[in-house]
Structure formats: C-alpha cells, structure tokens
Amino acid sequence: MPNEEISALLEVKLTQGREFRDMEIRALVDESPDEQIVEGYATTFNQPYLLWEEEGYHVYEQVDARAFDGCDMGDVIMQYDHEGRVFARISNGTLTVTPDENGLKVRALLGGTELGRQLYQEIRGGYTNKMSFSFIVAEDNREIEENKETKEVTITRTITRISKLYDVSAVSLPANPGTNIAARNFGEGVIAEVKAERQRAAEEEAKRQALISEIRKSLRKE
Numbered sequence: 189m190p191n192e193e194i195s196a197l198l199e200v201k202l203t204q205g206r207e208f209r210d211m212e213i214r215a216l217v218d219e220s221p222d223e224q225i226v227e228g229y230a231t232t233f234n235q236p237y238l239l240w241e242e243e244g245y246h247v248y249e250q251v252d253a254r255a256f257d258g259c260d261m262g263d264v265i266m267q268y269d270h271e272g273r274v275f276a277r278i279s280n281g282t283l284t285v286t287p288d289e290n291g292l293k294v295r296a297l298l299g300g301t302e303l304g305r306q307l308y309q310e311i312r313g314g315y316t317n318k319m320s321f322s323f324i325v326a327e328d329n330r331e332i333e334e335n336k337e338t339k340e341v342t343i344t345r346t347i348t349r350i351s352k353l354y355d356v357s358a359v360s361l362p363a364n365p366g367t368n369i370a371a372r373n374f375g376e377g378v379i380a381e382v383k384a385e386r387q388r389a390a391e392e393e394a395k396r397q398a399l400i401s402e403i404r405k406s407l408r409k410e
Contacts, residue, residue: 206322206354207374208270211294213319213358215312224299224308230321230356232291236344240375245382247375249345256287260352266296268307270322270357275304285353294321294356307358316358326351332382343378 213228233253240247264285266276276282276296284295298304310316327349333342 211319223297227295230292245379247343251347265355267357321356322354324352
C-alpha cells in the first residue's frame with residue numbers, strides 16, 4: 189500500500205478516537221522454531237517518554253500500571269500497517285496480550301500461515317523491526333510544570349485507563365505515520381490549551397494590577 193494511502197487510512201481511524209504508539213518487536217529464534225514466535229512490549233508502565241515538543245514546550249506521556257484494568261481486549265488482532273490480512277489473533281490462541289510487572293506484553297505465533305512465516309523471517313532478519321498498537325484512552329490526567337528561569341513548560345500526561353485495545357501491527361515505515369499524527373494531534377492540542385490558559389491568567393493579572401492602580405490613585409486623591 190502506498191504511503192499516502194496508509195496515512196489516509198490512519199487519519200480516518202484517528203478521527204474515530206484511536207491513538208497509535210510505536211513498540212519494539214523481536215523474533216524468538218531458539219524457542220519453539222515451528223511456532224515462529226515474536227514478542228515485545230506494546231508499552232511499559234510508569235516510564236515517561238517524550239511524545240511531542242515545540243519551542244518552549246515539552247509533552248511527556250506515561251501509562252499507569254492499572255491502565256488496562258477492565259480494558260476490552262476480547263479479540264485483538266495482529267496486522268500489517270493496521271489493515272488487511274490478520275496474522276494472529278487472541279480468539280484462536282495465536283496472540284496473547286498480557287499486562288505484567290513491566291508493561292503490556294505482546295506475543296504472537298506466526299507459524300500457522302505462509303504469510304505469517306514470511307513476516308516472521310522479515311522480523312528475524314531485521315527488515316521489519318517496528319510495530320504499532322492502536323487503542324482508545326478513556327481517562328488521563330496531566331501535570332504542568334513551568335521553569336521560572338527559562339519559562340519552558342513541561343506537560344506530563346498519565347494515561348490511567350484504556351477502554352479498548354484494537355490491534356498490534358507490524359509497520360512498513362520506520363517513522364510510523366499513525367504514531368506521528370496521533371502524537372502531533374495530542375501534543376499540539378494540549379499545548380494550545382496551556383497557552384490559552386496562560387494568556388487568560390496574564391489578562392486577569394493585568395486587570396488585577398490595573399484595579400490596584402486605580403484604587404491607589406483614589407486613595408491618594410483623598
């Protein structure tokens with residue numbers, strides 16, 4: 189699928205509320221060679237990572253260890269570029285998605301189909317080494333800190349509840365457009381909110397100072 193079509197497909201899913209994040213994947217060479225297993229972590233818990241930044245603003249994100257409690261993972265599937273052929277899925281036992289002490293662990297058995305075996309060889313050979321997963325955030329909280337000296341603002345988003353996990357997907361592009369677009373959309377949106385709040389606060393402070401000045405003038409006249 190051409191890159192433009194991949195981006196267009198992901199844009200549609202993003203408008204439906206889905207978010208995308210990258211993950212690392214590796215092939216297990218010595219373990220059950222006939223099953224051709226790949227595994228990785230969709231996310232690690234309580235480890236902030238830089239999501240987006242622009243001049244003077246840095247947006248970090250982390251996933252709470254209980255974020256997947258109650259998450260709908262009834263039939264998560266493994267695809268390629270988040271569309272088309274299914275390589276593994278929870279319902280037939282070829283895909284497991286399990287929270288552990290480190291994060292959300294993904295394990296897929298790709299030996300059941302010819303295309304799956306081809307994908308395993310691509311991952312094993314390093315031709316495909318990135319994956320992405322898509323999900324819906326139900327709840328989060330945000331902490332905002334401003335460096336008084338540099339005036340730089342750090343925003344930390346903690347995802348506290350994920351309501352649905354859709355799929356994990358091997359991706360053909362090193363810079364996954366789904367992740368890039370999702371990060372940009374969230375990052376720019378939250379930065380715009382912070383800028384607007386800072387502007388409102390500055391205007392309120394200016395009004396307060398003007399009122400104080402007027403009161404002082406009145407007192408001097410008396």
